[in-house]
Amino acid sequence: MKNARIVGIDVGTTSVKAAVIDEAGQVISRFSHSYPTHWQTGGAVEQDPQDWVRLVHLALAEMDLDGVVAAGLTSQVNTHVFADADGTALLPAIVWQDGRAQSVAIALDARVTTEDKLKWWGAPMPIDASHACSRMAWVAENMPDIWQQTRWVMLPKDYVAFHLTGVVATDAVSSIGLVDQTLGYVLDILDLVPGARDRVAPIAGIMQSIGLIKEGPLKGVPLICGTMDAWAGLVGTGGAQDGTSMYLSGTSEIMGISSQTVTPTSGVIVFPDYDGIRLHAAPTQSGGDAKMWFAQSNGLKLDEMSALVAQTSPSTATPLFLPQLQGERAPLWDADLRAAFLGVSRATARGDFARAVYEGVAMSARMALEALQASAGVKSDVILCGGGGFRSASWNQIRADILGAELRVLELGEPGVLGAAMMAGVGAGHFTHITEALGALATYDRTYTPDPSQRFRTEDLHSLYCDAIRQTGDLGKRLTQINAR
Structure with missing residues (x-):
């Protein structure tokens, strides 16, 4: 990619992030700006x-x-825009955290066999509840006039791409749950909702x-289709290499393993093989969002909490x-699960609560990782990490202790942006394959190793965490129902 630069753009859950990167992986210019998310009663989450x-x-106006020579896009997914x-x-866009379609989703899921x-x-x-068909069925049932006017149900990156180029397009990996292993739409799935196809x-x-x-300033420059933030971020962190384990931390925690081995495992997403890359992924619901909730509730800045x-x-x-x-x-x-603190005593202070938040998020990541390891047949002593959630050294050490693995943190703090730039570089012909782009652009600058003195505590704590999820789940749902009366 001699003498060329590429742009990576990530339309994330809380902000738009972008960077201009040269052929040596140096960041020439960067941009980050947040936008609001609107949380409403009844489980609605909109942007x-x-x-x-x-x-x-x-x-694009502010960066150098x-x-x-090319721009690449990635974005949050299972966030849907109903457009004419x-x-x-x-x-408003229905965000991936939105749970309104839960009952619709349960009914749709019951119509599909495990064999299929x-x-x-x-x-x-x-x-x-975040599946495209669940959202389409919900809108068709509750807003039939809107459904009749809808021409496209679009993901954020595809909506942005349309407004940049005038072209309607998506990609197979972002359409997870709608496409099969040949990267084509599953018509039987789309036909669960009349008009969806x-x-x-x-x-x-x-x-x-x-x-x-x-x-604008990039008029005439090709826009590369790109894909979802999880795939882009996992690949940008190191997932182009088979047998690699990855950990993304942002609004949520996303665990990933790259492996051609597939052992069907409940709860795990397995992406279609794309250009020799087969990603197994386990996205949790709450990571940085839990930290932000606690900090805001206690009048803390995020660095103060750390x-x-x-x-x-x-x-x-x-x-x-x-x-x-x-x-x-x-x-x-399970969209109906709710959070809890267990074991609170008179001795529990604000710092103990804050530490518990960090530990609880790390344990949700471990639960997801263990399911992935069963799915992919891979267990690694090293996990490659990226995302804004890895800025906190204290949280990173807690994660290393609970996961029992060495964590290596990506130097560029935004793996989605880096993944989008890698895809743009390949799409523009400046790299032959994503693995070449990874080798050229990805570097790691911090390492965290598990503290042996914490091993027995974290093992017992994670076992208790798994038991608590099973035993308190129904109680939390009952409490929500009682308070809704």
């Missing part, structure tokens, strides 16, 4: 799609784009140019935290 478009244009033929959003799931996907993945976008290759940017945890050693005053503030995804896939 304004125009915020994504506005901030992408702002990123000299020498840029002109690309106008008919509703294994045939299509290679794993018994659930149709949950007419409202999904044409599929393009992840590293394929979908068109040229129409206007400092507080660094000063607080585990003790008999440390409670157990279950981080399911808004249900759980992998490996439990």
Whole structure:
């Protein structure tokens, strides 16, 4: 990629992040700007799609784009925009954390056999409240006028791409749960919702140019289709290499393993093989979101919370935290689970609660990782890590202790941006394969190793965590029902 630069853009859950990267992996320019998420009663979680478009244009206006030859996109997924033929959003975007379609999802999932799931996907993945068909069925049932006006049900990156290029396209990996292992739509799934097959976008290759940017400082530059943030982030962290384990931390925790071995395992997502890369993924529901909730509830800044945890050693005053503030995804896939603190005493202080939040999130990651290890047939002593959640040294050490593995942290703190840039580099012909791009662009600058003195405590604590999830889940659901009366 001599003398060339590429742009990676990540439309995340809380912000738009972007960077201009040169052929040596040096960050020339970067951008990050947050936008609001609207949480409402009844489980609704929404965003304004125009915020994504506005901030992408702002990123391109503010960064140094000299020498840029291609741009790549990634975004949050299982966030859906219902748009008309002109690309106008008919509703606020329904965010992946939105649980309104849970009852619809249960009914749809009951219509699909495990045998069919294994045939299509290679794993018994659930149709949950965030599945595209669940969302389409919910809108069709509750907003029939909107459903009739809907021409496209789009993911955030595809909505942004349409407004940049005028081309409607998506990719197979982002369409997980809608496509089979041949990377084509499963019509039997789409036909669960009448009209769904007419409202999904044409599929393009992840590293394929979908068109040229129409206007602005990158006018005439090819836009590479890209894919979902989990795949882009896992690959950007190191997942292009078979047998590698990865850990992404942002709003949620996402565990990943790259392996051609597939052992059907409940609760795990197995992506279709793409260009020799077969990713097994387990996205949890709450990671940085739990940290932000606790910090905001206690009047703390995020760095203040990390400092507080660094000063607080585990003790008999440390409670157990279950981080399911808004249900759980992998490996439990239960939108109705709720969080809890267990073992609180008069001796429990704010630092003990904060430490428990860090530990609880790490244990949810371990539960997800163990399911992945069964699915992929891989257990590694080293985990490659990336994302804003790894800025806290105290949290990173807790994670290393609970996971029992060495953590190596990506130097560029935004693996989704790096993955999008890698895909753009391949799509523009400046790398022959994503593994070449990984070798050129990815470096790691921090390492955390497990503290042997914590081994027995963390093993017992994780066993207790798993028991607590099973035993308190129904109690939390009953409490929610009582308070809703």
